[in-house]
Amino acid sequence: MMIDPPIEELKKIAGNEYVLANVLAKRAKILEKDMPEYIEASQEKAISIAARELYSGKLEIKKPDDLGE
Numbered sequence: 001m002m003i004d005p006p007i008e009e010l011k012k013i014a015g016n017e018y019v020l021a022n023v024l025a026k027r028a029k030i031l032e033k034d035m036p037e038y039i040e041a042s043q044e045k046a047i048s049i050a051a052r053e054l055y056s057g058k059l060e061i062k063k064p065d066d067l068g069e
Contacts, residue, residue, distance in 0.1 A: 005055035013054060014061060023061055024050045 014020035028046035031039060039046050053059040 005051055010051060010054060015063070019061065020054075023054065023059070027053065027059055 010020055010024075011017050014023060024047055027050035031046040031049055039049065042049065050059065054061075
């Protein structure tokens with residue numbers, strides 16, 4: 001069984017699995033709160049949608065280095 005998007009590729013984008021889990025969880029919560037109709041229509045879980053957004057480049061991770069801190 002192939003996972004799409006691949007977890008290893010998502011970890012490369014995020015930097016590590018802890019950042020990945022945090023970013024995807026936060027985005028999934030936003031999707032559940034702001035777009036419940038979209039989630040229901042897609043028949044996917046919010047976390048899967050968030051993972052696809054990250055993989056496709058629609059979701060960007062801001063690291064402290066990027067914020068000028």
